[in-house]
Amino acid sequence: MFVKERRGRRGFLMGPRCPQTNATFACKKCEKVYTIDDGSGGSHGINGSEPHFQNPKQIKEYLDQHVIGQEYGKKVLSTAVFNHYCRMQMNKNRGENAAKNDKVCLEKSNVLLLGPSGSGKTLIAKTLAEMLQVPFSMNDATTLTQAGYVGEDVESLIFRLLQAEHGIIFLDEVDKIRKRPSAIRDSRDVGGEGVQQSLLKMLEGTVVTVQDKSKRNGRAEEYQIDTSNILFVLSGAFVGLDKVISQRITSTSIGFAAAKKETVNEKVSEQTHYDFIMSKLETDDLINYGLIPEFVGRIPVVAVLQELRxxxxxxxxxxxxxxxxxxxxxxxxxxxxxxxxxxxxxxxxxxxxxxxxxxxxxxxxxxxxxxxxxxxxxxxxxxxxxxxxxxxxxxxxxxxxxxxxxxxxxxxxxxxxxxxxxxxxxxxxxxxxxxxxxxxxxx
Ligand SMILES: Nc1ncnc2c1ncn2[C@@H]1O[C@H](COP(=O)(O)OP(=O)(O)OP(=O)(O)O)[C@@H](O)[C@H]1O
Ligand SMILES: [Mg+2]
CATH class of the missing domain: 1.10.8.60 (Helicase, Ruva Protein; domain 3)
Known part of the structure; x- marks a missing residue:
């Protein structure tokens, strides 16, 4: 196996793409972009091996060794990750046979993981990162600010994942970038709504030009990354979301009566009050909490973790x-x-x-x-x-x-x-x- 380096037309470094993963990668030391060529004609994964699981169950079984309970959340994540692999494989096959057929091109399904503090959201992500053979980048939304302001901007997330355009970006504490009520009248909500706006393009999938801002001297190098194959897993505790849901339920008399009836049944099902309320979560509640509709619309899968009993x-x-x-x-x-x-x-x-x-x-x-x-x-x-x-x-x-x-x-x-x-x-x-x-x- 040897590593090639190549300089692209516009002066930025570009490696030839891996035929299977369509990926290039950046060296952490010299920060140049390379591609791995093992001489096998390109039948390797990003780190030289095929995924070692055949179905979502195997991913969940690994999670089970580290994360107690949260059956639903673990299933949703295992399925999302497995489908991500399938999508990569199918889109690659489709690319290879593009002239011959018009097979369906699968689009990604970003995931939002919600749940109370200490219920295992970050633990699930860390455990997945350990087991997965795709590049996995863990990030914290609290550090993000809108492009052009002091702080880390959204493109730096992508830069960190430069190794692969088929990786997974985990963005934790995403509730911290909710639209701040005080910012409703002030359009410069640089840490909240502004960051959500900047994330829209990435979540959906587009070719973005990111700059390597780590270099202090000289011109920053530019890289072009296609984010359509990057799976985003967003996560947050969303403290107070249960109150938003309760308010919605109780604001209609029919809803109130139904909720009351279910609360009585709740004792039978052993759900905690929090779990019961969260099971009523709707898209509008996330919007009322402070996520912008376009942002919520780009996250089709929502999994709620339960309170640990x-x-x-x-x-x-x-x-x-x-x-x-x-x-x-x-x-x-x-x-x-x-x-x-x-x-x-x-x-x-x-x-x-x-x-x-x-x-x-x-x-x-x-x-x-x-x-x-x-x-x-x-x-x-x-x-x-x-x-x-x-x-x-x-x-x-x-x-x-x-x-x-x-x-x-x-x-x-x-x-x-x-x-x-x-x-x-x-x-x-x-x-x-x-x-x-x-x-x-x-x-
Ligand atoms: N379901 C679980 N099974 C086993 N251990 C857990 C579980 N959930 C949490 N823990 C333990 O609690 C610690 C904190 O959990 P974690 O960081 O995943 O919480 P979180 O849901 O991300 O909370 P927060 O919203 O406060 O970030 C973990 O490192 C682990 O030791
Ligand atoms: Mg956490």
């Missing part, structure tokens, strides 16, 4: 490959200490996270807080086992410690009741240093 949070604590509990256990194990969470304690941690209304995002903070003193005192001491139980989670007293002198054989099971031989002591009875440590106060 107690059971989901317990699973989120323990099951994902890189779960909070697995991480903290590994940290203690590194110091020769076995860390044990009693089952009820995990449930209590989940309840605390729900109280704080921060979703799964709060779990790490709660666990860190419970074990703060232990992380400080236990390494390189005679403590061999630490047991987190309900009183420890509630902050009524510190976790229980087992010292190596008193430790009997342990089979490593989580449930203490399985191991009646273990002698456990409150921390204060065992260590002078730790005896004075107060139980951590709940923040």
């Amino acid at each position: 107690e059971n989901d949070l317990v699973h989120a604590l323990t099951e994902p490959k890189n779960s909070v509990v697995k991480q903290i256990k590994a940290l203690f194990k590194h110091n020769g200490i076995e860390l044990v969470f009693e089952k009820d304690a995990l449930v209590e941690i989940a309840r605390l996270a729900i109280k704080k209304k921060v979703g799964a995002r709060g779990l790490r903070g709660i666990v860190d807080h419970i074990l703060q003193e232990s992380m400080y005192a236990a390494p390189n001491s005679d403590i061999s086992r630490i047991i987190v139980d309900v009183p420890a989670v509630k902050g009524e007293r510190p976790p229980r410690y087992v010292h190596s002198k008193t430790k009997t054989k342990s089979d490593g099971h989580l449930d203490l009741q399985d191991e009646p031989g273990i002698t456990t002591h409150p921390i204060s009875a065992l260590s002078t240093t730790l005896a004075v440590a107060p139980a951590p106060a709940r923040p």
